[in-house]
Amino acid sequence: MRPYTILSCCMSLDGYLDDGSDHRLLLSNDADFDRVDELRSESDAILVGAATVRNDDPRLQVRSPDRITRRCTDGRAPQPTKVTVTNRAKLSPEARFFTVGDAPKLVYCATDSLATATEQLGSLATVIDGGRPVELAAVGADLYERGVRRLMVEGGGEVHTQFLTEGLADELQLVVAPLFVGNAEATRFVGPGTFPFTGGDRAHLVETRPIGDVVLLRYVLNHSGAADVSTEEDQGGQS
Numbered sequence: 001m002r003p004y005t006i007l008s009c010c011m012s013l014d015g016y017l018d019d020g021s022d023h024r025l026l027l028s029n030d031a032d033f034d035r036v037d038e039l040r041s042e043s044d045a046i047l048v049g050a051a052t053v054r055n056d057d058p059r060l061q062v063r064s065p066d067r068i069t070r071r072c073t074d075g076r077a078p079q080p081t082k083v084t085v086t087n088r089a090k091l092s093p094e095a096r097f098f099t100v101g102d103a104p105k106l107v108y109c110a111t112d113s114l115a116t117a118t119e120q121l122g123s124l125a126t127v128i129d130g131g132r133p134v135e136l137a138a139v140g141a142d143l144y145e146r147g148v149r150r151l152m153v154e155g156g157g158e159v160h161t162q163f164l165t166e167g168l169a170d171e172l173q174l175v176v177a178p179l180f181v182g183n184a185e186a187t188r189f190v191g192p193g194t195f196p197f198t199g200g201d202r203a204h205l206v207e208t209r210p211i212g213d214v215v216l217l218r219y220v221l222n223h224s225g226a227a228d229v230s231t232e233e234d235q236g237g238q239s
């Protein structure tokens with residue numbers, strides 16, 4: 001069993017997640033950031049790749065006090081668990097992933113970096129041996145064991161590619177921003193791979209929503225085309 005898994009990202013018109021510079025590219029707008037905050041508040045855990053932790057230094061927190069209160073009223077933790085995956089374990093203990101908030105932090109690390117990661121991050125996060133490379137299917141199963149029923153994946157491209165090509169994603173919430181990047185060195189939404197929806201096999205478009213100057217495209221990625229709109233603890237597990 002694994003959590004119901006939603007991939008979430010914002011890309012440029014030419015399919016990039018960033019512009020290849022050292023600075024974070026703000027592709028979306030405030031109204032869409034608020035939608036992402038809602039999606040975070042409905043999630044039990046949020047996963048990003050180690051490069052996103054290094055490059056963007058995200059907090060991965062629900063910001064709205066009302067949403068935090070709602071989570072508590074519903075008997076859930078105030079904040080989703082933060083999750084990352086790494087082979088090399090080159091993560092700064094000062095990253096906001098580790099320093100902001102009291103939510104549990106999980107680092108799934110390649111076996112040969114486990115000792116280094118435990119030494120550097122063990123006081124800040126739970127470091128878990130994920131094999132070599134870390135198998136995302138096993139990560140999903142372990143998260144499910146830890147009570148995660150709804151997982152939000154916030155990138156970057158390498159992580160999105162694996163969730164899609166390994167058939168581990170149930171839903172894609174893709175936002176398109178009205179600008180071009182045009183830099184082949186920048187990160188694309190996905191890299192090459194064998195994707196489940198290709199050729200005549202099409203994902204199910206279940207919603208399009210303009211949000212200011214960006215557009216949300218919501219796709220269901222299972223073959224029945226059924227979305228899971230539940231956030232209940234006892235629902236949403238995928239086998």
Ligand SMILES: NC(=O)c1ccc[n+]([C@@H]2O[C@H](COP(=O)([O-])OP(=O)(O)OC[C@H]3O[C@@H](n4cnc5c(N)ncnc54)[C@H](OP(=O)(O)O)[C@@H]3O)[C@@H](O)[C@H]2O)c1
Pocket residue numbers: 008009010011016017018024025027048049050051052053055056085086087088089090110133134135136154155156157158159160162187
């Ligand atoms: N526009 C958006 O919505 C959005 C959202 C998120 C990120 N981004 C952008 O995306 C860029 C990063 O994307 P990216 O594709 O370069 O990287 P990424 O997917 O964030 O992270 C890749 C890294 O994660 C680790 N990793 C991934 N899969 C693994 C596995 N199976 N086992 C072990 N480790 C694994 C590796 O870390 P190690 O190198 O540590 O081994 C790998 O280098 C950033 O520049 C960020 O700005 C944009």
